Amino acid sequence: MNEEQVARGQEQGARLEESATVRSWVDGLREQWGEEPADMSARIETLAQFCRLVERDPDAIIAECVREVEGGKRIRIKKRRFYSEMIDEFEASLDGDARTQARSGNVVRSFMIHNGIFMQGGVSG
């Protein structure tokens, strides 16, 4: 990644931080673990990378996975599966060994999980 790409990524990351679903994610992590992860900015950048791959912003991803019905929300099974497969694709597109790739995939899964979308990965390395 050259400097321009890094700068663009950081700018996008800053924009993403403002989105409701990213705020839910950060709040969820803070609530679960007692503090915000030290590498939160890097995580948001990873999410931004995924967003570029699927050409959606975080709020749109979550909105697509959920539908409102009488009495609450339902998860759209097909969309959940789609994003699960896209995360696998995202991992495969990254440099590094399987463990490193899975780590990035898990960042995106974490974003989904803390927004109420059930998302399990495989076991690696």
Added chain:
Amino acid sequence: MEFKEVVGRRRSIRFFEPDKPVEREKIQVILETARLASCAVNAHWLRAIVVERDKIPAEKLNQLKTPVAAMTLDLAPVHIYFFCDLGIVKKIQGSRLRELVDVGALAPTHSWSQKFVDEFVYPQILEPMTNNLQGYLAAAMADCGGAAQNALLAAFDEGLGACLNTPNPMLTKQVFGVPEEWVSLWVMLVGYPAESWEAGGQRPRPPFEELYFEGDMNTPFKRDESVVEKLKASKMITRPAPIPERKQEILQLAERLNLPM
């Protein structure tokens, strides 16, 4: 391990050592223990198919994964699929109940006889029961649950971890090609725990008096605190969740097994 301690150490274990194999002997112990569970009319509805995760074809394993259990299926080296064989009562026609009379488990002192089983119990109770699916299922499943619980406890007594999950019943039947009258129940995931035996502490339970009653349903069964203390001493009642080190443990497991957080 003493019985009370086994009960006290049982948890639904969800973090397994994925690459540590489980000895075949221990799996047999689990199945032997299930076979000795209490069972109405000695019918034995429970069936089990043991699967070694690494020996099942990947496409079948993927078919068996549900969104909720995918991760634990990947982590646990052994999966035991439990079924309820609803065909058994018509197949054995009271013969195993008759065995209980033969061996003296059921005796004339309690009005049991071969004639009673042959002429009354099977044709007038058991066989008609199988035609009332709702009632029959409830009876058969209750016995399967007892046997599965025996199996769970045996796993912990053997130093293993285990938990029950609900698989997709249609897919499970399809993958294993079991007879139509087998109802898919649970998959028991088995392996060596990657988490500490406490696994975050004994899970929260509803208050004792909300669950159990004495004489009528409005009189809670009074809980004697001295009994509770004895159970703590015998390690049946253990440190309750949450325990302070649990979050750190999960973080370490997530890091080691590369799981999302």
